[in-house]
Amino acid sequence: MSLGRFLIRKIAVAVATMVAVSFLIFLALEVNIEEVAVKVLGQYSTPEQRAAWLLQNGYNDPFLIRYFRWLGNFVIGDWGQSTYFRAPVMDMVLPRLGASAILAGGALLVIIIFGLGLGVLAGMRPGSVLDRMISVFSVVTTSIPDFASAVFLSGIFVFWLGLLPGASTMISGFSLRELILPVAVLGLYSMGYLARVTRASMVDVMGTHYIRTARLKGASLSRIVLRHALRNALITPVTVIMLQLPWLLSGVIVVEVFYAYKGFGTLLYDAALNQDIYLIEACAMISVLVVVLSQILSDLIYGWLNPRIELGAKA
Amino acid sequence: MDEFKTLSGKPLHPEARKMQARFNAGQIDRRGFLRGMAWLGVAAGAAGAAPGMLRAEEAPKAGGTLRFACQIQEITDPMMATWIESSNLLRNCLEFLTFVDADNITHPYLAKSWTASDDLTVWDFELDERAKWSNGDAFGPEDVIFNIERWIAPDSQSSNKSAFEAITKVEKTGDNSVRITLSRPIASLPEQLYSHTCAIAHRGFQGNWPADPVGTGPFSLVSHEVGRQAIFKKREDYWGTPAYLDALHYIDLGADITTHLAALSSGQVDVLYRATIAEFDLMKSLPNIQILTGKAAHTLAIRMQVDQKPFDDIRVRKAVQLAADNGQMLAIAYRGEGDLGANYHVSPVQADYAPVDAIARDVAAAKALLAEAGYPDGLDIELTLGNTQGKWEQDTAQVLQQNLAEAGIRLKLNVLPASQYWPIWDKVPFGVTYWAHRPLGTMTLDLAYRSGGAWNESHYANPAFDEALNKAMALVDPAARREAMAAVETILRDDAVLVQPYWPNRFSAAAQNVRGFVLHPSDFFRMDGVWLA
Numbered sequence: 001m002s003l004g005r006f007l008i009r010k011i012a013v014a015v016a017t018m019v020a021v022s023f024l025i026f027l028a029l030e031v032n033i034e035e036v037a038v039k040v041l042g043q044y045s046t047p048e049q050r051a052a053w054l055l056q057n058g059y060n061d062p063f064l065i066r067y068f069r070w071l072g073n074f075v076i077g078d079w080g081q082s083t084y085f086r087a088p089v090m091d092m093v094l095p096r097l098g099a100s101a102i103l104a105g106g107a108l109l110v111i112i113i114f115g116l117g118l119g120v121l122a123g124m125r126p127g128s129v130l131d132r133m134i135s136v137f138s139v140v141t142t143s144i145p146d147f148a149s150a151v152f153l154s155g156i157f158v159f160w161l162g163l164l165p166g167a168s169t170m171i172s173g174f175s176l177r178e179l180i181l182p183v184a185v186l187g188l189y190s191m192g193y194l195a196r197v198t199r200a201s202m203v204d205v206m207g208t209h210y211i212r213t214a215r216l217k218g219a220s221l222s223r224i225v226l227r228h229a230l231r232n233a234l235i236t237p238v239t240v241i242m243l244q245l246p247w248l249l250s251g252v253i254v255v256e257v258f259y260a261y262k263g264f265g266t267l268l269y270d271a272a273l274n275q276d277i278y279l280i281e282a283c284a285m286i287s288v289l290v291v292v293l294s295q296i297l298s299d300l301i302y303g304w305l306n307p308r309i310e311l312g313a314k315a
Numbered sequence: 316m317d318e319f320k321t322l323s324g325k326p327l328h329p330e331a332r333k334m335q336a337r338f339n340a341g342q343i344d345r346r347g348f349l350r351g352m353a354w355l356g357v358a359a360g361a362a363g364a365a366p367g368m369l370r371a372e373e374a375p376k377a378g379g380t381l382r383f384a385c386q387i388q389e390i391t392d393p394m395m396a397t398w399i400e401s402s403n404l405l406r407n408c409l410e411f412l413t414f415v416d417a418d419n420i421t422h423p424y425l426a427k428s429w430t431a432s433d434d435l436t437v438w439d440f441e442l443d444e445r446a447k448w449s450n451g452d453a454f455g456p457e458d459v460i461f462n463i464e465r466w467i468a469p470d471s472q473s474s475n476k477s478a479f480e481a482i483t484k485v486e487k488t489g490d491n492s493v494r495i496t497l498s499r500p501i502a503s504l505p506e507q508l509y510s511h512t513c514a515i516a517h518r519g520f521q522g523n524w525p526a527d528p529v530g531t532g533p534f535s536l537v538s539h540e541v542g543r544q545a546i547f548k549k550r551e552d553y554w555g556t557p558a559y560l561d562a563l564h565y566i567d568l569g570a571d572i573t574t575h576l577a578a579l580s581s582g583q584v585d586v587l588y589r590a591t592i593a594e595f596d597l598m599k600s601l602p603n604i605q606i607l608t609g610k611a612a613h614t615l616a617i618r619m620q621v622d623q624k625p626f627d628d629i630r631v632r633k634a635v636q637l638a639a640d641n642g643q644m645l646a647i648a649y650r651g652e653g654d655l656g657a658n659y660h661v662s663p664v665q666a667d668y669a670p671v672d673a674i675a676r677d678v679a680a681a682k683a684l685l686a687e688a689g690y691p692d693g694l695d696i697e698l699t700l701g702n703t704q705g706k707w708e709q710d711t712a713q714v715l716q717q718n719l720a721e722a723g724i725r726l727k728l729n730v731l732p733a734s735q736y737w738p739i740w741d742k743v744p745f746g747v748t749y750w751a752h753r754p755l756g757t758m759t760l761d762l763a764y765r766s767g768g769a770w771n772e773s774h775y776a777n778p779a780f781d782e783a784l785n786k787a788m789a790l791v792d793p794a795a796r797r798e799a800m801a802a803v804e805t806i807l808r809d810d811a812v813l814v815q816p817y818w819p820n821r822f823s824a825a826a827q828n829v830r831g832f833v834l835h836p837s838d839f840f841r842m843d844g845v846w847l848a
Binding site for chain 1: 597735
């Protein structure tokens with residue numbers, strides 16, 4: 001399948017997924033119009049005020065008409081007004097998404113550099129002391145959930161050593177120091193997991209015939225690893241890395257809330273806690289979009305890493 | 316009597332003379348005496364300390380920016396403020412007719428003096444003619460009338476409507492004076508005017524304060540972003556004593572107090588709005604902070620709606636009270652850091668508290684009452700709570716769950732996020748509601764238990780209670796008021812409306828260089844007297 005056809009097919013599936021999910025979101029949040037009015041106007045609004053608001057905003061129309069109107073508005077960027085933050089949802093979501101992208105990007109960088117690096121180092125010489133040390137480290141970091149490592153790291157670096165700031169609000173602008181702890185927490189868990197997967201993949205590749213042939217031809221270990229082994233050994237780790245994208249989006253909620261980082265995670269958390277209906281809808285749609293886009297991206301990267309994998313081939 | 320003068324220069328109220336005689340005879344304590352005198356508009360020189368001023372011995376230093384960690388909520392209409400945090404943001408820009416300090420003594424504020432009629436139903440307030448709005452307008456009686464009329468309007472949704480339902484008329488009596496007429500005597504009216512919903516807005520207020528942030532206060536609003544931050548700067552043209560700080564930054568650090576402490580410890584903020592018992596050990600281990608502690612009449616009201624099954628049967632309510640172990644709840648859920656409650660919602664720190672004995676725990680009696688009420692095999696009930704002040708609320712409910720199990724009451728806990736609890740706090744049949752401090756027991760009881768009261772979440776309605784409360788509210792003399800309160804408290808206790816397990820101590824923390832920050836029992840934090848060393 002050509003790249004163009006592949007992309008068209010994938011985007012069509014992504015759009016269908018988005019439409020299906022959007023229907024479910026709308027069904028869950030807006031099927032009861034009385035509840036919508038209470039959430040928007042508040043508990044203390046009078047029945048007359050609610051009735052007038054519902055009429056004015058077309059809520060007395062049939063459900064499907066309301067759904068398509070909402071979907072149309074969403075597509076053109078009219079995401080409504082946040083009932084808790086009292087600001088346009090679009091203006092809330094995009095900067096917060098940017099802030100989370102910085103956090104998730106930093107974490108991904110840490111995960112890739114350290115996870116792949118440690119995994120390759122361990123897989124080059126299976127059974128060595130270095131391999132065992134890296135394996136122990138990987139198991140430990142993978143075993144500690146992010147909310148626990150957030151407490152441990154804050155206990156050590158904020159309360160005990162006093163080296164790092166305890167909150168990451170970035171209120172006064174971007175601060176690399178405030179980014180260190182949340183990135184470290186997000187990175188630690190996935191880094192260990194990626195290192196283990198990379199190690200296993202590396203060990204498999206290092207045992208193959210063509211690596212043995214390269215060795216017999218007298219190639220150095222670094223040349224064997226970098227020129228011959230790494231590309232094939234990366235296919236499985238790349239799957240793990242791509243899976244981190246949607247995971248990071250949900251993982252950031254815990255970390256962002258703990259460090260008071262004003263990103264997409266805290267926005268979603270606040271929206272859910274305050275039943276901020278239009279904000280929840282937008283956040284849910286964005287989350288689904290990130291997941292489908294990361295799937296398309298991972299398919300493209302597989303194809304680049306291993307041309308034998310046909311784009312869009314059925315497993 | 317020579318040393319006492321009214322703030323207005325008018326003759327002393329007859330009650331003031333009686334009170335001094337009783338004070339001289341040692342029948343009332345100094346604090347109660349000062350409070351009562353202040354209500355009657357007496358400039359008790361001894362009541363002295365200027366409002367919100369520092370208590371440090373160093374000379375105050377002007378300048379600097381103080382960063383305050385607290386939730387940044389919506390601020391639209393001051394009379395509708397349901398959270399103290401949001402009222403504290405407004406407090407920087409909007410002022411009140413009176414000011415009640417941390418010792419519960421009432422002082423002049425926008426009103427420089429007041430006098431009451433002998434029967435305490437007609438109150439004349441003299442406004443400070445120096446007060447000016449930030450838009451240049453002079454502050455005057457029209458502003459006061461505009462606000463009070465909004466509070467008590469038939470369609471008002473404010474808790475002020477119930478708190479001031481006795482106001483029958485508010486009128487201008489001079490260029491700088493207003494008269495408030497009441498349908499029944501309320502001795503503590505000046506004190507009640509410092510409730511967090513009583514900030515005075517400009518007479519042209521349209522209902523959304525940040526859209527036109529006009530105020531008389533010492534700071535002006537620079538920016539306000541819900542869930543993020545609010546910035547205030549010092550007003551150079553402030554009519555009163557200027558604030559020390561150049562600016563105030565309120566920063567929303569989310570709900571986790573550990574993060575607040577981490578930010579305080581690493582120098583990112585200077586003052587925390589509140590800490591809880593859960594962080595007490597951590598606070599004690601941090602060398603670079605000041606721990607602030609205090610007692611207040613704030614508590615958890617585990618109240619039953621008396622018109623909902625099965626709580627419409629007083630035997631069931633009494634069984635719940637008899638099975639509950641208040642001491643155990645305090646010891647386990649709050650590690651003993653507080654004082655025991657006795658199920659009538661008046662605290663020993665409130666001036667009108669009368670020591671009425673708690674009814675001792677009796678599980679056997681609880682079982683017998685349940686059987687009599689038709690539940691010989693026990694009872695299934697649900698308790699809804701929202702941990703609005705922290706996890707200790709749930710810990711308290713879990714201890715209660717174990718207590719009630721001993722009497723055969725199977726309690727199911729329905730734990731909601733705080734923000735989901737507030738919309739239904741007055742709707743659930745059995746709920747745990749946090750009640751903030753109020754200087755007087757009558758103020759709480761009037762809001763929470765008077766028949767038809769705006770915040771009467773238990774739907775309790777007892778004319779005898781209302782009558783006894785009216786009587787207590789009309790008395791200025793602390794000893795007489797306490798006596799009347801004993802009757803009020805006894806009625807409420809015996810009608811078994813709530814389990815009110817304990818009065819938790821209050822905790823907060825500040826950076827070492829913060830001076831003049833007073834842990835007000837109501838969390839009403841005025842920042843004009845705060846400075847940075």
